[in-house]
């Protein structure tokens with residue numbers, strides 16, 4: 242992969258990483274302090290806490306995948322499938338820059 246392409250994907254990854262970090266950072270501020278709630282507000286707080294957990298569950302693995310991909314850029318192995326070693330198509334990388342598997346391996350893993 243050309244250095245200019247790598248640079249392009251690195252920017253995409255850093256952008257997404259910042260986006261996700263901003264989201265979780267903002268959500269963290271809105272989590273109500275423990276013990277400071279009474280009566281009707283408890284139910285509302287529970288719903289919000291549940292939402293926070295869901296956010297973390299979905300963003301956590303993605304953030305890790307982005308960090309892994311950035312690590313592969315540094316090591317010079319970015320864009321190579323972790324399953325079979327082929328070069329992942331740039332079309333696929335454009336859509337999912339943090340992927341570590343070609344379409345075939347991805348489908349085999351989720352099948």
Ligand SMILES: [Zn+2]
Pocket residue numbers: 322323324325326327342343344345346347
């Ligand atoms: Zn593969």
